[in-house]
Amino acid sequence: MQRILSLRVIIGLLVAAVSASAAEVQPPSRLGIDARALEIVQQASRYLSQAQHFRFRAQMTYDVVQPSGQKLQFGGIQDVTVRRPNRVLVSRRHGDGTKSGVWYDGAHVTLYEERDNVYGTLAVPDTIDATLTYVEERGVVPLPVADLLYSDLSFLWKQAEAGSMVGESLIDGRRCYHLAFRNATSAWQLWIAKGPEPLFCKMLITYIQQTAQPQFAAHLTHWDLSPQLSEMLFVFTPPAGAHRIRFLALPSRERDQPEEKK
Numbered sequence: 655m656q657r658i659l660s661l662r663v664i665i666g667l668l669v670a671a672v673s674a675s676a677a678e679v680q681p682p683s684r685l686g687i688d689a690r691a692l693e694i695v696q697q698a699s700r701y702l703s704q705a706q707h708f709r710f711r712a713q714m715t716y717d718v719v720q721p722s723g724q725k726l727q728f729g730g731i732q733d734v735t736v737r738r739p740n741r742v743l744v745s746r747r748h749g750d751g752t753k754s755g756v757w758y759d760g761a762h763v764t765l766y767e768e769r770d771n772v773y774g775t776l777a778v779p780d781t782i783d784a785t786l787t788y789v790e791e792r793g794v795v796p797l798p799v800a801d802l803l804y805s806d807l808s809f810l811w812k813q814a815e816a817g818s819m820v821g822e823s824l825i826d827g828r829r830c831y832h833l834a835f836r837n838a839t840s841a842w843q844l845w846i847a848k849g850p851e852p853l854f855c856k857m858l859i860t861y862i863q864q865t866a867q868p869q870f871a872a873h874l875t876h877w878d879l880s881p882q883l884s885e886m887l888f889v890f891t892p893p894a895g896a897h898r899i900r901f902l903a904l905p906s907r908e909r910d911q912p913e914e915k916k
Contacts, residue, residue, distance in 0.1 A: 687817035691833045694819065695844065698852040699807035707883055709735045710853075711876040712799050717868035725866050735881065736803055739781045741888040756795065757890040758785060763795050764890040765901075773892060774901045794901040799872055802854065810844075813837060822848070825855040826875050839863050853877050 702708070715729040732746040740760035747753055752769040760780055766773040776794060778785040783804055789795040801807070811817065817835035823845060824830070830845040840863070845856035858871045892898070 687811060687814055687835070688819055691817045691819040691835075692811055694831050694846055694852070695811050695817075695833055695835075696808075698844075698846045698854060699810055701852050702802065702854070703805050703807055705736075705879045706738045707736065707879070707881055709733065709876065709878040709881050710802075710874050712872040712874055714799075714870070714872045716870045717866075719864070719866045719868050723866055725868060732799075733876075734799065734803070735883065735887065736782070737883050737888070738805065739783075740785075741883075742782060742803065743888055755890075757888055758782070759888045759890075763789060765795055766890065766892075766896070771893060771896045772899050773890070773896055774899050775890075776901055799857075799874075802874075811835070826873060828855055830855045851877075851879075 710733075712732050712734065713729070714732065715727055717725040717727055719725050728749050730746055730748045732744055735743040740758070742756070742758040744756040745753070746755065752767070754765070754767045757764045757766075758778070761777065762775050763778050763785065764773055764775045776789070778788050783806070786800050786803060790800070801809070814835040815837040817833065820832040820834050820843075822829060823832045825845045829848045831848060833844045833846065835842055835844070840859060840861055842857060842859040844854060847853045847855050854874050856871070856873050858869060860867055860869050
């Protein structure tokens with residue numbers, strides 16, 4: 655379940671928005687988005703969108719709701735490398751110690767799992783944005799924290815019905831603005847670094863319409879906006895004895911919710 659081939663969690667689904675404060679929740683249509691919160695998220699989005707090469711690490715946790723209603727938490731660490739407009743590498747270490755990876759070379763996405771020594775390759779469009787949309791619609795390759803990889807991050811506020819600045823917090827040693835957004839189906843919080851480098855430091859998504867309201871959280875660290883990247887970094891070479899398998903699309907209902915642990 656924890657392996658990336660079977661991961662059902664919509665990691666990066668930021669088509670929502672959040673609780674405007676810790677106060678009593680009001681109908682989203684009566685709230686709107688606070689001007690200061692909007693300014694901060696727009697600044698952070700522009701800053702990241704303008705970066706042509708970057709790396710970061712995401713330390714993630716996510717809930718899996720059981721038939722009993724109990725929530726179990728799992729997690730992992732993934733290192734993400736991006737070279738716009740059409741190169742991505744994701745290296746993931748799962749909570750059970752296994753590893754997996756995703757390579758995008760501008761023409762194909764390849765997903766590899768070390769434990770079973772298997773991989774699958776899928777022909778995709780020639781830009782990151784088009785590829786992210788392509789694989790999301792087909793539910794074949796979950797790309798972790800994918801929404802941060804788009805060149806246009808305006809959906810972070812355009813799809814919000816309510817939003818506010820909660821205050822300031824210290825996240826992994828960095829002073830951050832704490833923002834909260836919300837719409838009818840989801841809520842998310844963003845922590846964005848203060849200062850001249852307004853990078854995303856943390857995100858927390860709550861699926862408010864799902865049973866037990868499961869959450870996905872990611873601490874975002876080790877940002878590097880000027881890495882030296884070789885072309886071969888984005889080329890997948892099958893390890894000795896690796897077997898190629900086919901991708902199978904998930905039904906849309908399963909793609910939109912965390913997987914139950916069997």
